[in-house]
Amino acid sequence: MTSITRLFDFPYYQQEKFNSIPDALVSKQNGVWVKTSTQEYIAKANTISRALLKMDIQKNDKIAVISTNNRTEWHIMDIGILQTGAQNVPIYPTISEDDYEYILNHCGATYCFVSDAEVLRKVNLIKHKVPNLKEVFSFDTIEGCKNWNELLTLGEDQSNQDQVEDRKNNVTTEDLATIIYTSGTTGRPKGVMLSHKNIVSNVLNSATRIPFSPGETRSLSFLPICHIFERMILYLYQYYGVSVYFGESIEKISDNLKEIKPNVITAVPRLLEKVYDKIYAKGAELTGIKRALFFWAIDLGLRYEPYGANGAWYEFQLKIARKLIFSKWKEGLGGNLDLMVSGSAALQSRLSRVFAAAEIPVMEGYGLTETSPVISVNDMRNKGFKVGTVGKVIDGVEVKIAEDGEILCKGPNVMMGYYKDEEKTAEAIQNGYFHTGDIGEFDKEGFLKITDRKKEMFKTSGGKYIAPQIIENTMKQSRFIEQIMVIGDGQKMPAAFIQPNFDFVKEWASLHKIDIGTTNEEMVSNTKVIERIQEEVNELNEKFGNWEKIKRFELTPDAWSIEGGHLTPTLKLKRKIVMEMYKKLFDKIYN
Structure with missing residues (x-):
């Protein structure tokens, strides 16, 4: 069995363990869900690697990828780039042209891959100010722009596959894998350097907390892949043989949920707030006994405590509420959804309670780009879930609370540093501990609770x-x-x-x-x-x-x-x- 030490090992591990999943990666094209098997995923990634070597890509070259939505092509490019020893630099599609210019110049990107015409328009506006940038390719077919399919054609000839294998063999787990530019609430974005080890360790140490049925789970992915949270989860899906369906857009998520009927999604609190508000608004339109039942179930959900802590009478009522009311919530989200993983910001406790009551538990976690990202996460099993907390610290990671309440983190998931910024790196990592900037505390059972951002208090x-x-x-x-x-x-x-x-x-x-x-x-x-x-x-x-x-x-x-x-x-x-x-x-x- 393939030993996973580098990010590009994940698809090979998936192929060996699950005999090539037919719908490993699935994107909608012209109204049809197009499936890519594990075998095809690996074959195309190798084709991209061969093409990049023919384009004279060297180890440690930077290749930018900017995609408005998650799609199969992104992952094929990701593995194709990483196998050559180059780095994949994902960029948020919604940032300003000025930030595009800054990031592309700061990382020294030699090539840039964009998803669509709007992203291409922004890149074209500043391309003349990015001297290192040799060429821009697009995933969509756009007149006047080179298409990524040209690389698939260029790499068809397999005569340099030996070179690809050499490059792969020379990539170590300690090598830089990616630079992720944090969106930053102030000033210029910082380039977070994450090694293969940073992300791989985080995937493997988080894997035991996520209750997947290996090879039998279907996911819907729609959070931005340029963010480390969704990216790390997608490597985790590959590790567990989860079929990944890419949502068309945030606007179409409701339709996609009904079409795909996923078992798991990742979400941010803002999205969960909107889902709850929509459900609540529909309930408020009801009349008579239906309305009374709806609000009775909501009230019950808002008092939810896990593991039967509210006693037998509460559990009996909850069983009825689940049958009459909450089952309809689940149906509206596709019918099979039994796990949502939330990160990025604090989740309101009421949402944690009410979704768990509805048997769609939200596993809230905590982490930062600089920690690859997971530091802690809740887990419904083994009494590892507690409302109002971000769970217990994952294996292999150490957390301590500083005198002023700041959360400090140490472990294989902590970044290599900020790209071309030794001063900020030295500020952030002191005595081996990354200073998160978050204020928190442990309760007596070892659950971590975030109380605020240090800089925002x-x-x-x-x-x-x-x-x-x-x-x-x-x-x-x-x-x-x-x-x-x-x-x-x-x-x-x-x-x-x-x-x-x-x-x-x-x-x-x-x-x-x-x-x-x-x-x-x-x-x-x-x-x-x-x-x-x-x-x-x-x-x-x-x-x-x-x-x-x-x-x-x-x-x-x-x-x-x-x-x-x-x-x-x-x-x-x-x-x-x-x-x-x-x-x-x-x-x-x-x-």
């Missing part, structure tokens, strides 16, 4: 510490609040910028026959809307100490987005930029 002028993420997560439980940013560093009280959930505000206004106007600007200045959101804030404020309560807020007319600059590609708040955008609202609150 602030003090009011009264000397009280405020942890904004906890307050923001609580406030977003209101269906009226889509996004919120807590402010008040050095001020006498905490306040907030709030982006209302405009769709829900319209529904509420229509139901109560209130004229709130038609534009976002009219809605956020409407006194009835402001008063209603104030009620929500007042109610949720009760969960906090007096010094933490949101005393004032201002509504923003913009829908916060990646494109608008409010959010990073992983949907985290760009606090500094949001603060600059709403400087006038800040002054209105505090002056």
Whole structure:
């Protein structure tokens, strides 16, 4: 059996263990799901490797891959690149042209592969400013652009396969595999250097926590592959012989779930919030006994504790709720979904409870790009799941809490460093421990709990510490609040910028026959809307100490987005930029 020490060993291991899975990688093309077997995956990856060698790719060359959606071609390119000893540099498709230019120059990319016309347009705008870049290829057929199929043709001749084998044999587990540029909430992106060992160790040490049936599980993949979370999970799928179906787009996920009927998906909290809100909205439209049953089941779900902790009577009621109500939730998500893995940001406890009650448990984990990424993760089995925590630390990784509460991590998953930045590397890794920038604690059973980002905590002028993420997560439980940013560093009280959930505000206004106007600007200045959101804030404020309560807020007319600059590609708040955008609202609150 192939020993897995480098990333390109995964497909070979899959082929040996599962005798070539017919639907190892599946993408939709022209309305049809096109399957690629493990055998074809490996054959095409080798074809790409042979072509790259004919194009004079050297060990440690950098090849950028920018894809709007996850697709089979990405993985074939990934293995094809890595086998030559070169590095795959994935880039977020939604970043600005300036960031494209910076990253392509910073890593010194010699070739760039893009998914579609829109990404190509952005790259073409800055290509003349990237002297190292020899050529751009696309996965889609685009007039005037070289296509990746040219490499499949160039590599058909197998006479240099021996060279490919030599290159593979000369790649060690300690070698650099990829540079991932973090989206960063401030300043220029940092290039995180991850070795084969970093990611391979993380896959193997996380594998025991994920309850897959090897060779019998189907997944739907739609989170950005350029992020290490989804990428590491996809190597994990290969290790377990999981069939991977690539979602067409975020907008079509609902359709894809029904078509594919996956057993597992990965998600970020924002997406799970939207799924729950959609289910809740449908329930709110019900009448009579159906409506009463729906909200009875929700109330039951919100009190859920694992492993029968609520007692026999609760479990009996839960059995009925699952049969009458929660089974329909599951059906709406394809019918077979029995596991969701969540990362990237803190998950609201209510979502963790209600989805577990519905027998679609969310295994919340924790990690960073710099830790490849998993540090800890929940596991439903063996009492390894606890609501409100990110689980127990995985094997092979050591975590300690510094005096100031910061989480420090040590292990084979910790990055090699930041590319071309020794100073930032030295700041981040001290005495072998990576400083995560997150504040957390262990409970007495060894579960890790994240309380906030070290850099995001602030003090009011009264000397009280405020942890904004906890307050923001609580406030977003209101269906009226889509996004919120807590402010008040050095001020006498905490306040907030709030982006209302405009769709829900319209529904509420229509139901109560209130004229709130038609534009976002009219809605956020409407006194009835402001008063209603104030009620929500007042109610949720009760969960906090007096010094933490949101005393004032201002509504923003913009829908916060990646494109608008409010959010990073992983949907985290760009606090500094949001603060600059709403400087006038800040002054209105505090002056």
